[in-house]
Amino acid sequence: MSEADSEVPPSLRLRRLRRTEDLRASLRETRVDPERLVYPVFVRPGGGTPDPIESLPGIDRYPLEGLGDRARGWAQDGVRAVLLFGVPRVKDPEGSDAVDDRGLIPQAIRSIRRTVPTLRILTDVCLCAYTDHGQCGLLRDGEVDNDATVERLARMALAHARAGADIVAPSAMMDHQVRAIRTGLDRAGFTATAILAYAAKFASALYGPFREAAGSAPKGGDRASYQLSPANAREALMEMAADAAEGADLLMVKPGLPYLDILARARRRFDHPLVAYQVSGEYAMIRAAAARGWIDEAAVIDESLLAMRRAGADWIITYFAREVAARARGLRP
């Protein structure tokens, strides 16, 4: 007889404590509070009306002009934190706008900071949306040059810190990028600027809609020489340990739901705050099924966020952040 057959005593009836709503509510193990959510925001230069992104229904690319007023609206909906992505008009081999103190994201940070001083500002630190070839780093002889890229990422992070970012989030998956950024920030006196490392970032097929939004798809090839293989869990934990040793304050696992095993293992291994990124493809799948009436949208959104919290995420980066926060405030049905 197996252990499972023999060990359950007749007195154990787990349904006893599920009997009433009061009991169930009192014994809930996991919650998703709006303060744990981070809202990704795409910013482009200029003015005019926001551009819709076909594969991310409900998410727009926002013009820099008027961004502060937009941010006030998100904060009124209950958004506590934004993660900024720049979509510059001009892309070049070096991703020049990325390191410019008067570039797109530094300007975006300043205008949000001015209008909504209490909004937590995170910034993505990577070159792929800024380079004409769409790779996350600088190319030399057709290959991504790790160490040259890392220096550039440190300059990019510093430009964000100078403009007032609270947290910089390097996502290029270059070796030693966290250490280079930490050193650069500290030398310039930005010891209080935190680093959220995209530590376990997988070479996922779920980034498609994001690449449409940011115009950041690699022009030739893929990102397999720097992002993790979806087959490798132990290697992912090694990446997280390396980023922790280099001085990351928070560690991310990305994508979210398909990688809950990584998150759960990381929760046991590290005491750092952990962050899950529910990526664009995950968002698009839920939206698409809901649009056909095949799933209950709000219920599936809540369940997906709860699952990431249960697996160990302290924060969740999600394109649903704004509507979930608004719902919690009773602003929308």
Ligand code: PBG
């Ligand atoms: C940039 C970056 C990407 C995402 C976040 N930062 C895209 C990529 O690696 O191609 C993906 C986010 C998403 O799909 O929502 N390196």
Ligand code: ZN
């Ligand atoms: Zn990138």
